[in-house]
Amino acid sequence: MSEMLSGGTVKKKLRVGMIGYKFMGKAHSHAYRDLPFYFDTKVEPVMQAIAGRNQEGVQAAAEKMGWASYETDWRRLIERDDIDLIDIVTPNNTHAEIVIAAANAGKHILCEKPLAMNVEEAGRMLEAVNKAGVVHMICHNYRFAPAVRYAKQLIDSGKLGHIYHFRARYLQDWIMDPNFPLVWRMRKDVCGSGTHGDLMAHSIDLARYLVGEISEVAGMMDTFIKKRPLGEMSGGLNAEIHGDQMGDVDVDDAVAFLGRFDNGAFGVFEATRFGKGNRNTNQFEINGSKGSVRWDMQSMNELELYLEDDEQGNQGFRTITCTEGIHPYAGAYWPAGHIIGYEHTFINLLHELTNGIAENRSPSPNFEDGYRNQLVLEAVETSSVNKSWVKIPTTTILTP
Numbered sequence: 001m002s003e004m005l006s007g008g009t010v011k012k013k014l015r016v017g018m019i020g021y022k023f024m025g026k027a028h029s030h031a032y033r034d035l036p037f038y039f040d041t042k043v044e045p046v047m048q049a050i051a052g053r054n055q056e057g058v059q060a061a062a063e064k065m066g067w068a069s070y071e072t073d074w075r076r077l078i079e080r081d082d083i084d085l086i087d088i089v090t091p092n093n094t095h096a097e098i099v100i101a102a103a104n105a106g107k108h109i110l111c112e113k114p115l116a117m118n119v120e121e122a123g124r125m126l127e128a129v130n131k132a133g134v135v136h137m138i139c140h141n142y143r144f145a146p147a148v149r150y151a152k153q154l155i156d157s158g159k160l161g162h163i164y165h166f167r168a169r170y171l172q173d174w175i176m177d178p179n180f181p182l183v184w185r186m187r188k189d190v191c192g193s194g195t196h197g198d199l200m201a202h203s204i205d206l207a208r209y210l211v212g213e214i215s216e217v218a219g220m221m222d223t224f225i226k227k228r229p230l231g232e233m234s235g236g237l238n239a240e241i242h243g244d245q246m247g248d249v250d251v252d253d254a255v256a257f258l259g260r261f262d263n264g265a266f267g268v269f270e271a272t273r274f275g276k277g278n279r280n281t282n283q284f285e286i287n288g289s290k291g292s293v294r295w296d297m298q299s300m301n302e303l304e305l306y307l308e309d310d311e312q313g314n315q316g317f318r319t320i321t322c323t324e325g326i327h328p329y330a331g332a333y334w335p336a337g338h339i340i341g342y343e344h345t346f347i348n349l350l351h352e353l354t355n356g357i358a359e360n361r362s363p364s365p366n367f368e369d370g371y372r373n374q375l376v377l378e379a380v381e382t383s384s385v386n387k388s389w390v391k392i393p394t395t396t397i398l399t400p
Contacts (some may be wrong), residue, residue: 012043018089025061030065045354051070088109092190095125103129106134115374118374160287166211169282181239182247195251217392224253253273254272255270300340302319
């Protein structure tokens, strides 16, 4: 499918099929709708179909979010000839089966994080997309905040000098009530891990993106509330209790680890869902020989920067509002000083994905990044059990 634009230019359509439709489905749907408004992409997404098990729910989601049709079986969606890209926003335990089926069907793939339940699954998924030759990407959207991209530019340019420290905190508090139900995000058979895969995976991705590969880790994990009433997610991070039965919590509530990077930098990482007062505190600080940067998702347009070359008496952290045209992605939106939000990180990610599909390349973060992330996640879990340092395997990335 293609469309004639003014001047006679033909823009190819990218027909999207999305599996899942709740919290992340809403974020992805909004991004597909707004992407052509802000960016002149090489292909234009068409919201062709959405899939979900509950017919009433998926039909309502399709109508509200702007999808042209819906399916109640994701396999049927993958079989359709009018779908080019499969977008997976389902619970973690479904990712591998859907990805491998989509790859075998020749579909390009966008998958929510974490990529898989474990390293073995992630390896099979990476092997499948490489063998099929399809474009693939994992949705670590925080990389796509303009301030984070600008931090990456500063590091790569040498402005911060040699990097000594990376420290990250990802703190939430939405499950601290002991009566909050045992939803899928707290069941190991569905999510693989708790806070570790949900929040820490983001911090690990930012660390790898900004500083480099992690070589070894020493971690600790804990579960503070061992039993909860049974229930299900009802939208966003809200949930409903179903009946009066209780279930065992078999994933972590909190995790922390030390890490050593290949380049010698120290890493300090913490993630918890028991950080009272923290709704979504996703932060990092990086210290180098010539300067430092700090970032907080809750002030996502701002980057704090310290440079030792500043004149004596004027040294200190300055706050840069990353909305100038020179800042990554910022020129696509509003005049300087007019901030963007969480939803725009997904738009920026889709901008990279659609251009990657047009050019037949898999933009980073792709499934290789997801696989590397899974290696670190699993090593931290092993370290927590063994109470020792664990080296990250230098496994060769699978290729066709």
